[in-house]
Amino acid sequence: MTRPHILIDFDSWRPFLGLVLFCGGALVFSIPGGRVVRDLAPASYALRLPTFFYAYALTMGLLGLALGTASAERGERGAPMLLWLTLRVLLGQLLCLPYLVFSRALFPGREGAVVLIFVLTTLVSLLCATFSRLTERPTPWRSSTGSAKYLLFLCYYAIPLAGMPLLSPLGAVRSLLDGVAPLWALLAFAVPTALLAVLAPLAVRLGGSRAHV
Amino acid sequence: MAWVVSVTLCGLALGYVGARAAYALDVAVGLGGHVVPGCLAPIRLTFVDPPGDVACLRVLQNVRDAWGGETRMSFEFPMVLSDAGDCEEVIPLYDVEQPIRVELLAASGMVLAEQEVGLRPEEKDEPFPVGVGALSALFADRAVLVSPAELPRTWSAYAAAESVWIGRTRDGLDADRWDALACWVLSGGTVVVFTGGDFFLLDAPRLRDLLPIANPVLMKREGGTRVLAGDLRDDAAVLLSKEGVPWLIAGRYGGGSVLLVTTDALSLDHEESAELLRHIPPARALSLVAATSDLLDQQSVDHPNTWVATLLVGLVVIALSLLVARREWRPSMGLALLGVFGLLALSSYLHTAPRVVNDLYRTETRVSVYGSLGISVSCSALFSSSPRAAEAEVRLDGVPAEVLPRRFGSGSCDLSYVDGTAQMKLAPGGRRFLTALGTASAVLQARLTGDAEVHLASRLPRRIPDALLLVDGEAFPLPAIEPRDVTLHLGNPLPSGTYRLGGESGPLERLLAAAARTFPLDQGAWLVAGEVTEMRRTGDGLRTKVRQVSLYVVEVGRD
Numbered sequence: 189m190t191r192p193h194i195l196i197d198f199d200s201w202r203p204f205l206g207l208v209l210f211c212g213g214a215l216v217f218s219i220p221g222g223r224v225v226r227d228l229a230p231a232s233y234a235l236r237l238p239t240f241f242y243a244y245a246l247t248m249g250l251l252g253l254a255l256g257t258a259s260a261e262r263g264e265r266g267a268p269m270l271l272w273l274t275l276r277v278l279l280g281q282l283l284c285l286p287y288l289v290f291s292r293a294l295f296p297g298r299e300g301a302v303v304l305i306f307v308l309t310t311l312v313s314l315l316c317a318t319f320s321r322l323t324e325r326p327t328p329w330r331s332s333t334g335s336a337k338y339l340l341f342l343c344y345y346a347i348p349l350a351g352m353p354l355l356s357p358l359g360a361v362r363s364l365l366d367g368v369a370p371l372w373a374l375l376a377f378a379v380p381t382a383l384l385a386v387l388a389p390l391a392v393r394l395g396g397s398r399a400h401v
Numbered sequence: 402m403a404w405v406v407s408v409t410l411c412g413l414a415l416g417y418v419g420a421r422a423a424y425a426l427d428v429a430v431g432l433g434g435h436v437v438p439g440c441l442a443p444i445r446l447t448f449v450d451p452p453g454d455v456a457c458l459r460v461l462q463n464v465r466d467a468w469g470g471e472t473r474m475s476f477e478f479p480m481v482l483s484d485a486g487d488c489e490e491v492i493p494l495y496d497v498e499q500p501i502r503v504e505l506l507a508a509s510g511m512v513l514a515e516q517e518v519g520l521r522p523e524e525k526d527e528p529f530p531v532g533v534g535a536l537s538a539l540f541a542d543r544a545v546l547v548s549p550a551e552l553p554r555t556w557s558a559y560a561a562a563e564s565v566w567i568g569r570t571r572d573g574l575d576a577d578r579w580d581a582l583a584c585w586v587l588s589g590g591t592v593v594v595f596t597g598g599d600f601f602l603l604d605a606p607r608l609r610d611l612l613p614i615a616n617p618v619l620m621k622r623e624g625g626t627r628v629l630a631g632d633l634r635d636d637a638a639v640l641l642s643k644e645g646v647p648w649l650i651a652g653r654y655g656g657g658s659v660l661l662v663t664t665d666a667l668s669l670d671h672e673e674s675a676e677l678l679r680h681i682p683p684a685r686a687l688s689l690v691a692a693t694s695d696l697l698d699q700q701s702v703d704h705p706n707t708w709v710a711t712l713l714v715g716l717v718v719i720a721l722s723l724l725v726a727r728r729e730w731r732p733s734m735g736l737a738l739l740g741v742f743g744l745l746a747l748s749s750y751l752h753t754a755p756r757v758v759n760d761l762y763r764t765e766t767r768v769s770v771y772g773s774l775g776i777s778v779s780c781s782a783l784f785s786s787s788p789r790a791a792e793a794e795v796r797l798d799g800v801p802a803e804v805l806p807r808r809f810g811s812g813s814c815d816l817s818y819v820d821g822t823a824q825m826k827l828a829p830g831g832r833r834f835l836t837a838l839g840t841a842s843a844v845l846q847a848r849l850t851g852d853a854e855v856h857l858a859s860r861l862p863r864r865i866p867d868a869l870l871l872v873d874g875e876a877f878p879l880p881a882i883e884p885r886d887v888t889l890h891l892g893n894p895l896p897s898g899t900y901r902l903g904g905e906s907g908p909l910e911r912l913l914a915a916a917a918r919t920f921p922l923d924q925g926a927w928l929v930a931g932e933v934t935e936m937r938r939t940g941d942g943l944r945t946k947v948r949q950v951s952l953y954v955v956e957v958g959r960d
């Protein structure tokens with residue numbers, strides 16, 4: 189059964205709430221404490237790790253997974269499914285917009301990197317949503333593929349950190365904030381873009397198939 | 402073919418060696434060849450032939466800590482030859498175990514000549530007395546003896562001297578050396594001048610400025626000894642007399658002391674020499690490191706308010722809840738959604754715009770001391786709150802001396818100084834303290850013109866907001882000093898013992914307290930004035946918050 193398309197409702201707001209609370213908490217935690225320089229030494233620089241951006245990249249990915257699951261539960265399919273997933277991901281970004289503007293004060297002079305991270309997390313979230321939608325059966329009950337999905341998600345975020353950090357959204361966030369060379373930055377975008385280019389048509393085709401209804 | 406290549410290579414090698422040999426140089430480091438680790442020291446280059454195409458001098462120094470950490474310091478100066486044909490600069494020396502490397506560079510940066518200089522045999526643990534010219538045996542045994550030509554022409558080069566004793570010299574000292582000594586005394590140094598029959602060998606306008614007597618004349622004591630006599634200045638004191646004739650007179654010049662021995666250097670017997678030695682105060686160099694460190698610690702930190710961030714999270718959650726609570730979805734809600742979150746984003750921007758986190762915090766303190774000459778002592782303290790290694794650049798009044806930590810990671814204290822600018826790296830959470838000594842024109846002067854009036858002449862480029870006049874320990878508050886000549890009437894003094902400059906317990910008071918350890922502000926008349934400025938600088942991807950605290954200490958003349 190297919191329910192009407194909707195951006196957000198009472199049944200699907202928890203992932204957004206998680207995003208808002210987790211990112212908000214990370215933002216508050218990222219603010220260096222202390223009134224004078226003496227209070228900053230010696231651990232202040234540790235607090236200036238991009239904690240907020242790590243949390244943002246992680247929760248945007250998790251939001252994507254949850255949106256894919258919710259989309260399957262709603263029985264959404266075809267190109268409209270992809271359009272609504274995109275709109276929901278953008279809603280998540282809109283919810284985080286005040287945080288992103290706020291975080292500019294914590295990483296001055298890196299506004300360009302913040303914009304790039306915004307684009308990257310949108311891509312990653314959409315990729316996760318599409319992947320999640322593909323792995324979920326369009327039924328209202330819980331999917332058995334859930335654990336494997338989250339395991340793969342963790343692998344995508346964690347394993348590249350050991351050797352090729354740019355391939356992980358977390359490593360890419362760090363590299364973009366550190367001012368990575370443009371070619372390397374392109375590599376950070378290439379992975380989610382390429383995967384999305386493969387998965388999105390699959391999702392449109394498979395999600396649109398009546399066999400899944 | 403191989404023959405041609407070999408000859409060409411040999412020719413190039415010989416040419417290279419020849420080019421280097423053409424700049425054979427003699428390098429002398431320290432006061433009379435002696436250095437104190439951690440202190441500034443003079444370095445003098447004497448050339449066999451005057452160098453034509455040498456553009457600058459570079460001194461390289463490796464410093465090791467006890468745990469094997471090594472750091473490299475480089476000091477580069479434009480090549481300026483003195484009238485005597487030598488080149489004199491001042492550098493800090495840290496590790497006497499390591500030789501320093503002296504290089505002469507062409508404008509292209511090519512090394513034309515180089516020499517390694519070992520320091521270990523000339524090391525001293527503490528500042529030491531320096532004797533100039535001929536002195537009696539007791540002095541000669543205790544001091545490092547130098548000829549007048551070996552005396553530095555830059556006052557900061559005397560940092561390793563405890564006191565300078567000027568004995569019998571054939572031709573006296575030239576004006577540059579007298580000025581350097583006067584500046585050093587102004588900053589807290591001690592000079593002992595033996596005069597008597599040798600006075601006219603030494604006589605110079607700057608010496609007369611320094612002496613604690615005016616109108617000096619030579620007199621003969623019983624027994625035929627010639628002594629220098631004159632009119633005692635206001636702040637002078639006769640410390641020792643013989644047969645009713647003063648033979649040791651102490652005077653003050655800025656923060657330092659001038660001891661006038663009215664007889665010549667070789668006429669004192671052993672007891673007199675021993676008595677004199679007991680009266681020589683060591684130099685009290687003005688150090689701003691502790692005060693600057695305190696002020697850096699107290700520098701306010703910029704960051705957004707945590708409670709505002711928490712409120713923002715709350716508002717976003719409320720907005721999300723209101724959005725979810727709507728049962729029906731209409732297009733107008735999309736606009737409302739954009740509006741609400743746009744407003745929240747704008748609020749975030751407005752709150753954070755003046756509270757952007759800084760990568761570096763820098764406190765710069767400077768005490769400018771003006772008498773008949775002017776000097777400046779400055780200290781730049783930096784703290785990095787950047788999560789990455791930060792490159793900092795600091796403009797200085799002179800070559801920087803640094804308080805190095807006992808233990809440093811390799812390369813963590815590297816420093817490159819090129820003609821007034823120091824470049825260095827700071828590790829995350831790292832601190833650096835650079836002190837510099839310089840000369841300055843006496844652009845602020847004051848004169849008491851009556852019991853209750855003071856005339857100020859300021860050639861400073863701007864107004865100095867806070868000022869005090871100290872007369873024999875009493876503090877009179879003054880209005881802001883404008884950059885012009887003005888005569889001010891003194892009001893009521895502040896309560897006894899209070900020197901309030903700027904805000905209470907503020908940075909100016911802290912700097913004034915540091916200056917008061919060197920300058921006897923409770924004796925004589927002094928003008929102290931100061932200003933504090935704060936600014937934020939952005940460059941090379943770093944945001945730096947800078948606080949500058951400037952204090953002017955002026956010895957006030959009396960009509």
